[in-house]
Structure formats: structure tokens, C-alpha cells
Amino acid sequence: MNTAQAGTLESMDCLVTVSEAAQGAGVKIQIAGSSAARFKSAMEKKAAEVIASMGVKDIDISIQDNGALDIVLGARVEAAVKRLIGGER
Amino acid sequence: MRRTMLYLPGNNPNMLTRGYLFGSDGLVLDLEDAVAMAEKDTARILVRHFLRQGEFGSCEVTVRINGVDTEYWKDDLAAVIPFPALQGIRAPKVDDAATVKIIDEELSIIEEKNGIPVGRTKIFCLLETAKGIWNAYDIASASPRVAAIIPGGEDLTADLKTSRSSEGTELDWARRMLVFAARAAGVDPIDTVFPRVTDDAGLRKETEFIKQLGFEGKSVIHPNQIPIIHNVFNPTEQEIEKALKIVAAAKEAAERGQGAVSVDGRMVDIPVVKRAEYTLVKAGLLEVK
Structure with a gap:
């Protein structure tokens, strides 16, 4: 199974790991880390938005958060997905 | 005003988030040396x-x-130019006018493609080689986009086959040359960074020196350096008071149809008035003309 990562575990960043999923499996998002308890739904929404804007339908995403803002989360998800599909390296 | 332009590592969310809070006049979001090769895409x-x-x-x-000699620079430009928040790009290792023209052309293509007025994006040129310094005037006047030229520190010193000293002897001539070239071309001369981030006295001394040479400001690698540099570049109370007197006297003289006028026993002519106005601009008391 192909996986890719982007980001770090430093302060105000997050580490995003994405894995290919079978066709029809949909988007699965897992979130852990410092802000996960309070901002989980907002973070899921942001990640899902970025995924949708990239036209990806089936993917597993794991986010290890260390206080990343919305902007940072979006950028890290986009970078990880691009690495997975080989669009930007 | 470009007294301070603070570098922010392009792959560091913490600094990118908080960078503007440190009060520098400008920011340089860095995709080049502050970013590891393996992270160019994520940055x-x-x-x-x-x-x-x-x-x-x-x-x-x-x-x-990244430099025009790398595989990254066109992707860098395509990624950042479309956004109105961006006012300019800092181009590393500019050796000659041809390098400026290559970047200028690429910027025009991207601006046109994105419906941005062509020519909006300014270029800040880093002159990091002996050849770059030698060609400083040609570089500064190569495109109306050029807003400033900046000498390199470490790279330039390496190219000169010497090393960096606390007195900055090795950069002395390059700095003087750069100020002349910039002023002749009508762009800003901005100095290189001061690398010893805990040496406040050294920073102050170097800033006083480069201000006296005619520099407009300095590149900054640590937020703590900003207040020291501003303190050196800001006009003193006495300078402001004198400038206000000169500008008022000149205005009065102009209203009376007189040319030159005397303030505190000193003849005040156009260059003196211009300098006084510039002091007031730097003090935030006058709009840039």
C-alpha cells in the first residue's frame, strides 16, 4: 500500500500521513494530538475540503497535530496527497 | 520604508504565523536556503x-x-504570484542583467495568465557573487520591477575567497559599490544580514556603519535584531525638530516667492529641504512623495 507524509511534529505544525484506499472506500480521517479533542470536527472538515478540491475520493488520512492552524493543516494535507499521487515532488 | 526585512523559513508554520508580529517593515518568506531540498515541495x-x-x-x-540555476524557480513563481498579499520576490544569485530579464519575462507570463496587472510584482535582487557586485548598476536598471539590490554575505565572501570578519572589511567595497549603483538606478540599497544573533553591540555598530554609507535598511534573520536596527535608522528628536524647522521655513519662503532661506544661520537650499523631508518621512510625519 502506498503512503506519503508531509509536515512535522514541531509546534504549530502537524504530521499528515496519507494512504491509498480501495476504490469506493471513501475518505477516512483520523486525528490525534494536542488540539484533537477540541477542534476535531473543524479539522476534519478542513481536511475533507482539501481532499475534495483535489478530486480525490478514496483515501486514508492520519493527522498527528501539534497546534496547527487551519492554513497549516490545509497545506500539509495538500502536500501529503500531492506526494502520494506524485503530482509534486 | 525598508529598514528591516525579516526572513521567515518557508517550511516553519510557527514563524510564518507569527512573523508579522515582530514589527519589521518587510517579510521574506524563504523558499531557498532555509528549506531542505527534500522539503521544497511542502514549503x-x-x-x-x-x-x-x-x-x-x-x-x-x-x-x-530558488535561483534560476535550479529546477525549482518557475514552480516557486507559479505558486506565489497569483496572490495579492505578495508584493515582490527576492531573487538569489543575480549575476547580471540577463538574469533579471529572465525573471521579469516569467513574471509577466504568470501575471498575464492570472489577470494581474503586468509589472505588479517587484524584484529584490541578491547580488551574491563578485560578478553580481561588478554588474550592480546594470542589474538595478535591468527592469522597472527592480525595487532593491542587496549584497550577499556568506556566498559573496566565499566567492571572494575570503572569510567573514567582525569588522566586515571584506564586504566594505561591495557595500559602497552597491549603494552607488542602487542610488544611480533609483532603487533601494538594502544590506545583508548580521549573522551573530546574540551580538547586539556588533549589530548596532554595523547598522550605524551601513546607514552612514547610504543603505535604506537591512535584512534580518532574528526578530530580536529588529528594534536595534529601527533605533539606528529612526531619526532622533533633534533631527526631527530641525527637519520640521527647515521644511516650514522652505514652505514660507516658497509662498513669499523666495528661493533660498536661512535657518539657524545656515543656508537652506533644495538638497537640504529634500533631506529634511526624507527625515520626516522616516519619522512617519510626512507621506512619501
Whole structure:
């Protein structure tokens, strides 16, 4: 199974790991880390938005958060997905 | 005003988020030396997201792209140019006018493609080789986009086959040359960074020196350096008071139809008035003309 990562575990960043999923499996998002308890739904929404804007339908995403803002989360998800599909390296 | 332009590592969310809060006049979001080769892609994406949605206060926002001798520079430009928050790009290792023209052409293509007025994006040129310094005037006048020229520190010293000293002897001539070239071409001369981040006295001394040479400001690698540099560049109370007197006297003389006028026993002519006005601009008491 192909996986890719982007980001770090430093302060105000997050580490995003994405894995290919079978066709029809949909988007699965897992979130852990410092802000996960309070901002989980907002973070899921942001990640899902970025995924949708990239036209990806089936993917597993794991986010290890260390206080990343919305902007940072979006950028890290986009970078990880691009690495997975080989669009930007 | 470009007294201070603070470098922010392009792959560091913490600094990209807080950078504008340190009060520098400008920011340089860095995609070049501050970013590891393996992270060029993620930094570019992160910086793009910040340009789209980030907060920069009243800072002049620029991005340092990778050099035209790398595979990254066109992707860097394509990623950052479309956003109105971006005012200019800092181009490394500019050796000659041809390098400026290559970047200028690429900028025009991207601006046109994105419906941005062609010519909006300024270029801040880093002159990091002996050849670059030698060609300083040609570089500064190669395109109306050029807003400033900046001498390199470490790279230039290496190219000169010497090393960096605390007195800055090795950069002395390059700095003087750069000020002349910039002023002759009508662009800003901005100095290189001061690398010893804990040496406040050394920073103050160097800033006083480069201000006296005619520099407009300095590149900054640590937020703690900003207040020291501003303190050196800001006009003193006495300078402001004198400038106000001169400008008022000149205005009065003009209203009376007189040319030259005397203030505190000193003849005041046009260059003196211009300098006084510039002091008031730097003190924030007069709009830039």
C-alpha cells in the first residue's frame, strides 16, 4: 500500500500521513494530538475540503497535530496527497 | 520604508504565523536556503496557503525563490504570484542583467495568465557573487520591477575567497559599490544580514556603519535584531525638530516667492529641504512623495 507524509511534529505544525484506499472506500480521517479533542470536527472538515478540491475520493488520512492552524493543516494535507499521487515532488 | 526585512523559513508554520508580529517593515518568506531540498515541495505549498489566507499586518511581503540555476524557480513563481498579499520576490544569485530579464519575462507570463496587472510584482535582487557586485548598476536598471539590490554575505565572501570578519572589511567595497549603483538606478540599497544573533553591540555598530554609507535598511534573520536596527535608522528628536524647522521655513519662503532661506544661520537650499523631508518621512510625519 502506498503512503506519503508531509509536515512535522514541531509546534504549530502537524504530521499528515496519507494512504491509498480501495476504490469506493471513501475518505477516512483520523486525528490525534494536542488540539484533537477540541477542534476535531473543524479539522476534519478542513481536511475533507482539501481532499475534495483535489478530486480525490478514496483515501486514508492520519493527522498527528501539534497546534496547527487551519492554513497549516490545509497545506500539509495538500502536500501529503500531492506526494502520494506524485503530482509534486 | 525598508529598514528591516525579516526572513521567515518557508517550511516553519510557527514563524510564518507569527512573523508579522515582530514589527519589521518587510517579510521574506524563504523558499531557498532555509528549506531542505527534500522539503521544497511542502514549503512551496505552505507559503502559498499563507499568501492566500495568512495575516501579515502592514508588512511588505516578499518571497525568496530558488535561483534560476535550479529546477525549482518557475514552480516557486507559479505558486506565489497569483496572490495579492505578495508584493515582490527576492531573487538569489543575480549575476547580471540577463538574469533579471529572465525573471521579469516569467513574471509577466504568470501575471498575464492570472489577470494581474503586468509589472505588479517587484524584484529584490541578491547580488551574491563578485560578478553580481561588478554588474550592480546594470542589474538595478535591468527592469522597472527592480525595487532593491542587496549584497550577499556568506556566498559573496566565499566567492571572494575570503572569510567573514567582525569588522566586515571584506564586504566594505561591495557595500559602497552597491549603494552607488542602487542610488544611480533609483532603487533601494538594502544590506545583508548580521549573522551573530546574540551580538547586539556588533549589530548596532554595523547598522550605524551601513546607514552612514547610504543603505535604506537591512535584512534580518532574528526578530530580536529588529528594534536595534529601527533605533539606528529612526531619526532622533533633534533631527526631527530641525527637519520640521527647515521644511516650514522652505514652505514660507516658497509662498513669499523666495528661493533660498536661512535657518539657524545656515543656508537652506533644495538638497537640504529634500533631506529634511526624507527625515520626516522616516519619522512617519510626512507621506512619501
